[in-house]
Amino acid sequence: MLHFRACLLAFITLATCVSAQEGNAKIEAKLDTIIKKLDASQGTLNEVAKAVKPAPAPAAAPAAASSPADASLKSDIETVQLNLNYVWMVATGALVFVMQAGFAMVELGFARAKNSINIIMKNFLDFCISAIVFLFIGFGLMFGTSAGGWIGTDSFWISNHPADDKMWAFWFFQVVFAGTACTIVSGAMAERTKFVGYLIYAALLAAIVYPLGGHWCWGSFGGAFGVGGEKGWLEAMGFVDFAGSTVVHGCGGACALAGILVVGARHGRFAKDGTPRLIAGHNIPLAALGVFILWFGWFGFNAGSTLVGNGTIGRIAVNTTIAPAAAALSAMISMWFVQGRPDVGITLNGSLGGAVGVTACCANISPASAFIVGLIAGIITTVATIALERMQIDDAVGAVPVHLCNGWWGTLSVALFNMDGFDAHKLGVQALGTFSVTLTAFTVCFGIFKLVDKMVGLRASDNEQIDGLDFAEHAANAYPDFQTTEQA
Template identity: 55%
Template structure:
């Protein structure tokens, strides 16, 4: 009787357990399916964001072309094409490994060249992550293009573009972001906050641009004999404005894409990015309006970019109010920094003010307005990162520009500068039907240009 009772009890228990067992397998299957969907979404979002960042190259090309003269448009386009094209190859060969390879004491990657020897990540994710980071590297390089526009030889610029993509940018990137993929950098270990690259990308590009502008000297006619800066208007503000709108669009990939994951986090990042850019434009416009009596279009456009650069470091952690404050302050900084820098360098597009100075501000703001509240220690780490970026990028870039100038000569001479780099460097005009005031010789200042250069107008 007892055995029959036990047998009946066991059978009853099994019958009760069967639905649970049956339900477990579909639940496990559903969990695996959800994980696979999320993984695929991460890939799709990262590639889409990288494509948006790549499209920013078109924005930079239009912005720089519009802010400079028609006779140099082809040269600007060629530099931007090479920043992306040669940059992609150099970053594949060496830059990615320097930035994300196994770290040597937190200072530089030692493997991962040609994307080989990386065992910690799936091969397909290495490809996706490389694409995303390569377009960031191209962005850092092309910041320099605008600051040295209209007077640098194409071959010398190409050498520098390769150097910043393959070494200068990746080295600092390894300090701040190495742990995103493999290893870890010394700045990262301190808790440095730079989510999408206010300093890693933009200040690095800005400080390299400062070095280039100093070595190159100003364009002929930029300064009066007493040193007063003269305006040299660009040939198409509509082109520049279109470039800014393209950059604004691409920045959503730049910032929100830095999650490298299709998650709800991108909502706050996208909103902060949008708000900061708007605040930068409004405050830059208002500042010029108060100072000169008219709202300046060029400064307003650069105010958009200043706001975008400023929010890039803290876009993932700031509240919307602090994002607006960060972008608005960046917009004002653009105006005052551009005026101050114009006294010592000729920067046709304001690259140093927008990317270098606003990048430093944005990185500092990420610490001051951190989500966890104000911390002196965190602000100190941010200052260390800002200083480290300058201490590495500026002297190395200056030394390279200076060496190139001495070895191959970077500067176009006065008469050729007047004719334009399109004819001299590429034997073509961007606008074939365009006839300059003095015919095919340039924009009407050849004799004055040559005389000025002989007189030492190189500052």
């Protein structure tokens, strides 16, 4: 509009000049009238423009408060997740319980037929005893209110919790771990240990020895379930043992080493000059079945240690597959290289060594790293087995190489293969933790076995070993249709 008016004024000026030259007064009067009308029209247009000018955009309205329906939906989702977590703990705890059968089958297969009933009795009763003493003593020492990060001081009697308390699922998941640590020793000391002496040891390990190291490393874990909540001294330093390479397997392996040092080698295992003699197991297929059962249970052992049912369990299960597989191959190949033929026993134990090795680090390493952890674990199993034999230490099933040596290796692997990067300080903490727990377990159990040996006797006599512990301890025969002793 302003441009049009300027043009018009220019035209009027020109016209005015023309009219002045021609002296036409009427034209000037006409033009003045037009200009006045245009001014009036311009004013009207300005007022109209103001009237239709868009109002400024209002400020963003605050977000509407969540409706009661949204809040209810969120609450329902959280409730479902919590219930899923409890189901996950109980289900995976049941898988770990099945590992008791795996340990029994491995020990049965690697031992002689004349000791079968004794082996079944030990593997069955050590869990029964562990469950009772862990209920009354062990759980409180492990997860109760901490005394300076060293030991729990309460939660010894948990029967006053309501029926739907979340603590029950947590207790169940923990008791099967205690049973696992306990039964590791049975295989190492097989075929020459008195039954009563073994049961006394089982009670003391589940009540005191295992909970002690467990509190140092996992003491705060019960806080989310209504018990304790303070960190043990190793946990406070940053020590990580996700599913128990040290807390469970290292502890069990250390106690196994203490036991076989106190009880001595089986009758006839070594010649007078120290030359080792082979004592063949009576059923290797049964031992292989036991390894399969253990591997199956290990998926619950490792993935269940998340204590929650979420997406993290997938990679843990993958790592628990890759490491034992790689370890079985490397153990077989390494022993093949040493003795010129593949050995079934070391192959089976190699896979278990790989499972132990990945137990501590399965949640913070990649599958590629799990492959390396497994390869080295298999070699460790082979080398440690040969070393124990040359030192005339009789480990009937290879529990020390599998559980103690690979417990150390797996715990150090937490720092060595951490996906967030290597940290030398972290490696130092891991080393301090695994050797502190296992050295303590070894020392305490060595004292326990010495005390048991003095009080009730720990070692079966040579005649009892020749006859078989099934006859000597239980007056029974697992295979009545077959001769199972060296004596006719």
